Amino acid sequence: MSPVASSSSANWTRLVRFIAAEDSSEHLGQPCDSEVDVGLAIEAGTEVKVFEIIATSPWDPLAYINLNKTFTIQKILSPLSRSQTGTIRATGLSYKDHADEMGLSYPLYPVEFFKPESSLNDPNANVTVPLICQTDSVDWEVELAVVIGKECKDVNEEDALDYVLGYTVANDITDRKLQASNSQWCHAKGMDNFCPLGPTLVSSRALPNPHVLKLSTHVNGVQKQNGSADVMIFPLAKVVSFLSQGCTLSPGTVIITGTPPGIGVSMTPSEWLKDGDQVRCFISHGLGTLVSNVVYQKKAVAQTNGH
Incomplete structure (x- = not known):
């Protein structure tokens, strides 16, 4: 079998997409500080400087870091736009310890579902919970994308x-x-902005073994999830291979790969996201912290004509 070329020859290792304070325009960049947790820094109001990445897209093989040009992040965006991701692929029941906490058998094959591109949301942004979901039933799930x-x-x-x-x-x-x-999960998981993503895209060249990653979730500062990608039921190589059979995965396709234990529905009693809550999803090795603020959509107020 002939060798497969690398997905990118670009020299960046941690990519962010953002609006720059200097020109209020969208750019790609790499944090100047290789250790900074971009999500936490933005949440704290700390200035985050980035080197400009010259590229037509995150997967541009000719992308390069311009060390002579820096920007300050005014607003952090998801690493890819909705037009770049298209429909988001997802797999469920992916961790052995999560299946165990739910009392479910391990699946024979990856369990696939979809989230529409309209569910994509930025880091450090509000997650607006629509009226239909304001029934004490909204849950968190940190996932490796x-x-x-x-x-x-x-x-x-x-x-x-x-x-x-x-x-x-x-x-x-x-x-x-x-x-x-419903037997299909798309509606329950596919509401507008129900897929926050980011803040940092770490190159596969810098992370040859993604199963070393550690994942956690904190809600209002209290840890809820704590897991490791090394207990996935299916290796990520199998997940990508399985989803590609007979189906083209285009550049920019996002695959979210299931959650470790500690979701709200599994607790006794169950716990749910409320208006005003803050969720922090963290993954190690430079991926950083995805901060989301829960905001309930307001009910419409009946208008009168004053007569």
């Missing part, structure tokens, strides 16, 4: 990770009552 870097179809497991551009953090926000009411 895989971003495809080149066209991927019918690949085998041995080569699958060669098609991965990088990894970032996702929160697969879910309405559990809607999920239980």
Whole structure:
């Protein structure tokens, strides 16, 4: 079998997409401080400086870091736009310890569902909970997100990770009552802005073994989830390979890959996200902290004509 080319020859290792304070325009960049947790820094109001990345897209093989040009992040954006991701792929029941806490058997194959592109949301942004979901049923799920870097179809497991551009953090926000009411999960997980993503996309070259990653979730400062990608039921190479069979995964495709234990529905009593809550989803090795603020959509107020 002939070798598969790397998904990118670009020299960046931690990519962010952002609005710059200097010109109020959108750019790609790499944090000047290789250790900074971009999400936490933005939340704290700390200035985050980045080197400009010259590229037409995050997967541009000719992308390079311009060390002579820096910007200050005014607003952090998801690493990819909705037009770049398209429909978001997702797998569920992916961790052995999560399946164990739910009392469920391990699946024979990855369990796939979809989240519409309209569910994509920025880091450090509000998650607006619509009226239909304001029934004590909205849950958190920290997830490792895989971003495809080149066209991927019918690949085998041995080569699958060669098609991965990088990894970032996702929160697969879910309405559990809607999920239980339907055999398909798309509605319960596909509300507008129910997939915060980011803040940092770490290159697969800098992270050759994604199963070393540690994941956690804090809600209002209290830890809820604490897991490791090394207890996934299916290796990520199998997940990418399986999803590519007979189906083209285009560059920019995002695959969110399931959650470790500690979700709200599994607690006794169950816990749910409330108006005003803050969720912090963290993944190690430079992916950083995805901060989301929960805001309930307001009910419409009846108008009168004053007569």
